Amino acid sequence: MITVNLEPxxxxxxxxxxxxxxxxxxxxxxxxxxxxxxRDGELLTADRSxxxxxxxxxxKVTSAG
Amino acid sequence: xxxxxxxxxxxxxxxxxxxxxxxxxxxxxxxxxxxTAIRREKMxxxxxxxxxxxxxxxxxxxxxxxLKLQGYDxxxxxxxLGIPNSSDKARAKVETFCDSHELELQVLxxxxxxxxxxxxxxxxxxxxxxxxxxxxxxxxxxxxREGGFDALATGHNLDDEVARLFANTLRWDTAYLSDQGxxxxxxxxxxxxxKPLFRLSEFETANYAFLKGIEIHxxxxxxxxGASFTHHKELWGELEFRSPGQKxxxxxxxxxxxxxxxxxxxxxxxxELFPCEECGxxxxxxxxxxxxxxxxxxxxxxxxEASQG
Numbered sequence: 001m002i003t004v005n006l007e008p009x010x011x012x013x014x015x016x017x018x019x020x021x022x023x024x025x026x027x028x029x030x031x032x033x034x035x036x037x038x039r040d041g042e043l044l045t046a047d048r049s050x051x052x053x054x055x056x057x058x059x060k061v062t063s064a065g
Numbered sequence: 066x067x068x069x070x071x072x073x074x075x076x077x078x079x080x081x082x083x084x085x086x087x088x089x090x091x092x093x094x095x096x097x098x099x100x101t102a103i104r105r106e107k108m109x110x111x112x113x114x115x116x117x118x119x120x121x122x123x124x125x126x127x128x129x130x131x132l133k134l135q136g137y138d139x140x141x142x143x144x145x146l147g148i149p150n151s152s153d154k155a156r157a158k159v160e161t162f163c164d165s166h167e168l169e170l171q172v173l174x175x176x177x178x179x180x181x182x183x184x185x186x187x188x189x190x191x192x193x194x195x196x197x198x199x200x201x202x203x204x205x206x207x208x209x210r211e212g213g214f215d216a217l218a219t220g221h222n223l224d225d226e227v228a229r230l231f232a233n234t235l236r237w238d239t240a241y242l243s244d245q246g247x248x249x250x251x252x253x254x255x256x257x258x259x260k261p262l263f264r265l266s267e268f269e270t271a272n273y274a275f276l277k278g279i280e281i282h283x284x285x286x287x288x289x290x291g292a293s294f295t296h297h298k299e300l301w302g303e304l305e306f307r308s309p310g311q312k313x314x315x316x317x318x319x320x321x322x323x324x325x326x327x328x329x330x331x332x333x334x335x336x337e338l339f340p341c342e343e344c345g346x347x348x349x350x351x352x353x354x355x356x357x358x359x360x361x362x363x364x365x366x367x368x369x370e371a372s373q374g
Contacts, residue, residue, distance in 0.1 A: 008283040031306045032078065033268040036275055043076035043275060045066045045085060059283070061271040062224070062298050063122050 002050050004028070007059040021056075022046040028058060035060045070094075077272045080309035088276055095273045098264045099131050106248040108259040111136055113215035116256075118205050119143045119163075119170070121155035121282030123274040124220030126162050128262055130277060132218065133168060139218075141170040142208055144201055147181030151287055158282040171212075173204055180359055186288060188365035189358060193288050196358060203355040207346055209256040216257040224267045226260065227312045228297040230319055243331035246320055253338045254347035266305075266312065267298075 002024060004013040018024050021037050021044050028035075032046040038057040039050075050056070066075040068087035075085030079094075086094050102108070109115055115132065119125045119141040132139045143159045146152045156172065163170040175181045180200065186193045209217040226247070233241040247263040249255070262270060274281055305312050340346070341353035348354070 008285060031302055033080065033266065033305065034302050036268070036271050038275065043088065043272060045075055045078040047066055047078070059271065059275075061123075061267040062295060062302070063124065063267065 001052060003055040005055065005057045007057060009060075019050055020046075021048045021050060024050060024056065024058070030058070030060070034062065076276075077269075079269065081266075081305070081313065083309075091272060091276060095265065095269065096131065096135070098269075099128075099261050100135065102247060102261050102264045103259075106246075106259070106263075108218075108248050108261060109137070109216045109257075111138070113138065114213070115139045115216050115218050116205070116209045116212065116214040117141050117218045118201075118220070119159045120220070121158040121162075122220070123279065123281045123283070124222050124225075124262060124267070124270050126159070126220075126279050126281060127270050127274045127277070128218060128220040129162075129168060130166060130279065131273075132261065133166065139168065140212075140214070141168055142205065143170065143172050144204060145172055145174045145176070146197065147174065147176040148183060148287060151284060152182075154284060155282040158280060162279065171208065173208065175200070178204075180355075180362060182288065184362050184366070185358070188362045194286075197288075200355055200358070203346060203353070206254075206256055206258075207344065210254070214256060216259050218259050218261055220262055220270075221260040222262045222265050222267050222270050223312055223316060224298050224301065226263050227301055227316050228294050230316060231297050231301065232294065239327050239330050242324065242327035244328070246324060254340060254345070263316070264313070 002015040002018045004015060004024065006013055006028070013028070015024055015027055018027060022032065025032055025035065025037070025046060035058050037044045038059070039054055044056070066078055066085040067073070068075045068090050069084040070090040070093070071087060073087040076088050077091050078085045115137055117125065117129045117132065117139050119129060121143070129139060129141055141159065141163055143156060145156050160170065182193065182197050185196050189196055205217050230245060233245060247260040249258040251257040301312055336349040338347040338349055341348045341356055342351050343356040344353060346353045346355070352360070
């Protein structure tokens with residue numbers, strides 16, 4: 001299971017059977033250039049793998065203008 | 066994915082540039098894009114004083130830091146809108162950021178101007194975001210003019226510009242289409258306005274802000290739900306995913322081939338501007354729109370007080 005801290009919404013989401021950043025973004029209905037993804041302070045590209053127990057921060061980048 | 070520049074593990078992938086960058090090389094990419102924007106659009110020089118509008122979001126803070134790192138003479142301006150549980154947080158982020166990077170900051174409080182945004186929401190029968198934007202632009206320009214700054218820089222990025230161009234095109238708003246661009250020269254009481262981040266997407270700015278450790282104010286404005294601007298950005302996000310580089314092509318093509326036609330139309334039908342009788346800002350009416358809003362709020366509040374008393 002992967003734990004996602006979604007910003008700026010402040011929601012915490014649990015994702016099952018999710019093995020990559022792109023899979024996590026797909027489940028969150030986000031394209032890879034619509035959010036930055038961070039694990040342990042490191043930015044991740046969409047092709048990076050995730051492992052069970054990982055906690056990632058997904059910060060949507062769209063501002064209201 | 067490997068860094069295009071040094072072949073280490075990439076942390077940012079940029080499909081529109083067919084590139085990826087590691088944490089050390091990415092800020093260089095960002096710097097080059099800002100340098101190119103300033104140079105090609107002749108925005109300002111190192112001898113000029115730049116006022117940077119700071120909202121507390123990623124774009125304005127990233128812009129301020131990058132311009133300082135490039136050696137420009139920058140001063141920040143934050144407008145405290147007076148919105149409960151929101152404006153104080155944004156202001157704190159801006160003040161902390163400027164303190165930690167030893168950046169000069171001016172703060173304008175709308176409460177002290179007699180026009181906090183909650184009063185606009187209560188007393189003005191128009192979309193609050195439109196009025197708030199108008200008021201901010203008015204004060205940014207006024208303070209830049211009165212402070213003798215050579216240019217006003219804002220953190221508008223490629224997504225902001227594309228969403229605005231798209232909205233203006235949907236309405237065929239020739240007045241707005243005639244002067245949209247990354248460098249609006251000074252004229253008739255208006256200071257020069259520049260957008261040094263116009264070549265960079267929100268995603269690119271967000272990565273830069275994160276890698277530079279910038280603490281941003283990311284809470285949405287409590288008054289801004291459902292703005293059409295956000296929907297347009299979502300539409301364009303999908304288009305960009307299917308055809309990387311489309312946003313830049315749309316905007317760049319407009320600047321090169323579309324804007325002149327609208328500017329020519331506007332020269333024929335444009336209105337003449339005069340100083341506002343109250344504040345001196347340029348306007349086509351006797352009183353500028355912000356002074357008229359102020360007057361309406363004052364009258365509405367007085368009416369409320371009279372009915373209560």
